[in-house]
Amino acid sequence: MRITPRPAAAALDPYTPGRAAADEEGSLASNEPTFTVAPGVRDAVMRALGHLHRYPDPLARELSLRLAEELGVGPDQVLVGNGSDELIYLLCMAYLPIGGVVLCADPPYRLHELVPPLMGGVVTRIPLHEWVHDLHTMAGIPADFAFICNPHNPTGTVVSSSALEEFVETAPVGLIIVDEAYIDFADDPERLTVLHLARAGKIVLIRTMSKMYGLAGARLGYLVGPVEVVDMLRRVRAPFSVNSLGQAAGVAAMNERSQHRRFRDHVLSTRPQLCQLFLEAGYQTVPSQANFVLVIAPDEAQLVARLWDHGISVRPGTTLGLPGTVRVTVPSEAGLELLEHALLRASAR
Numbered sequence: 021m022r023i024t025p026r027p028a029a030a031a032l033d034p035y036t037p038g039r040a041a042a043d044e045e046g047s048l049a050s051n052e053p054t055f056t057v058a059p060g061v062r063d064a065v066m067r068a069l070g071h072l073h074r075y076p077d078p079l080a081r082e083l084s085l086r087l088a089e090e091l092g093v094g095p096d097q098v099l100v101g102n103g104s105d106e107l108i109y110l111l112c113m114a115y116l117p118i119g120g121v122v123l124c125a126d127p128p129y130r131l132h133e134l135v136p137p138l139m140g141g142v143v144t145r146i147p148l149h150e151w152v153h154d155l156h157t158m159a160g161i162p163a164d165f166a167f168i169c170n171p172h173n174p175t176g177t178v179v180s181s182s183a184l185e186e187f188v189e190t191a192p193v194g195l196i197i198v199d200e201a202y203i204d205f206a207d208d209p210e211r212l213t214v215l216h217l218a219r220a221g222k223i224v225l226i227r228t229m230s231k232m233y234g235l236a237g238a239r240l241g242y243l244v245g246p247v248e249v250v251d252m253l254r255r256v257r258a259p260f261s262v263n264s265l266g267q268a269a270g271v272a273a274m275n276e277r278s279q280h281r282r283f284r285d286h287v288l289s290t291r292p293q294l295c296q297l298f299l300e301a302g303y304q305t306v307p308s309q310a311n312f313v314l315v316i317a318p319d320e321a322q323l324v325a326r327l328w329d330h331g332i333s334v335r336p337g338t339t340l341g342l343p344g345t346v347r348v349t350v351p352s353e354a355g356l357e358l359l360e361h362a363l364l365r366a367s368a369r
């Protein structure tokens with residue numbers, strides 16, 4: 021056998037997932053939720069196990085309907101994916117021309133820069149301005165695609181919905197994709213979201229059920245966009261990419277509103293405590309609207325190693341395109357105590 025990868029595949033710098041710590045409360049590298057699924061979700065998955073010999077619904081109709089109701093859009097404007105990451109692949113596969121220009125932030129969420137070259141696109145990274153998307157510069161560059169992550173990963177910063185509206189009206193960009201993976205942890209998600217632009221077919225919005233819905237392992241994300249985009253992506257995708265256990269978990273998780281509210285409240289009240297801890301240990305943080313905080317750490321490698329010695333895993337900024345920083349997930353109460361203990365010892369450096 022003689023096989024040669026396509027040049028874009030051979031050149032790929034693959035995605036590196038965060039390291040898990042030995043104990044869950046110390047695993048602060050992947051912005052995962054700090055709660056396990058509710059009994060209702062567990063029961064739904066157990067029931068779905070009885071049908072595991074059958075293929076799943078290729079359209080994930082029940083979950084799409086529930087999401088469409090909640091979002092106030094038609095079911096034909098919603099597409100459920102195997103994580104929102106799948107939706108990024110599908111959009112590039114279906115719409116990005118060979119040689120097409122893709123704008124994203126510098127640094128971006130990794131998948132926004134990793135996938136387009138695989139599909140023949142060329143990525144132009146626009147440096148953040150004071151940690152925030154520089155929409156003004158982006159709007160001056162003609163492009164086929166633009167990815168805007170709001171709140172942004174890895175900084176947690178936001179651009180206002182009015183700034184995004186202006187960008188959508190003025191930017192010479194074919195397809196604008198707004199990734200709202202962390203929108204539920206913003207102080208005022210209703211004000212920040214650009215769901216209304218997606219309803220109106222002006223952008224494509226992607227969101228995930230991995231964070232607020234607590235389903236990172238079930239791999240569920242969704243997209244809201246024009247009917248013809250949803251239809252096209254359904255045509256090009258692998259037919260059964262969203263498995264039946266995930267679909268069951270997603271539908272059941274939509275009934276757990278009080279759990280989501282509690283988790284959101286936890287993130288919003290713990291985020292400032294997390295920043296304060298780092299401040300007391302001598303580190304500044306970037307104001308965050310997400311379930312993580314970016315810490316400015318000139319001693320990045322030493323800090324990561326010291327925390328690891330205390331059973332805590334965080335994301336080194338170097339792996340995110342931001343050397344001299346570390347990204348830390350908002351922890352559980354036990355995780356915060358662990359961190360406090362580690363930082364108090366670490367600050368005696």
Ligand SMILES: Cc1ncc(COP(=O)(O)O)c(C=O)c1O
Pocket residue numbers: 050051102103104105106129169173199201227228229230236239240241
């Ligand atoms: C900005 C952003 N978009 C998308 C994703 C992927 O989410 P999913 O788990 O639905 O693939 C993540 C995951 O961390 C993310 O940070």
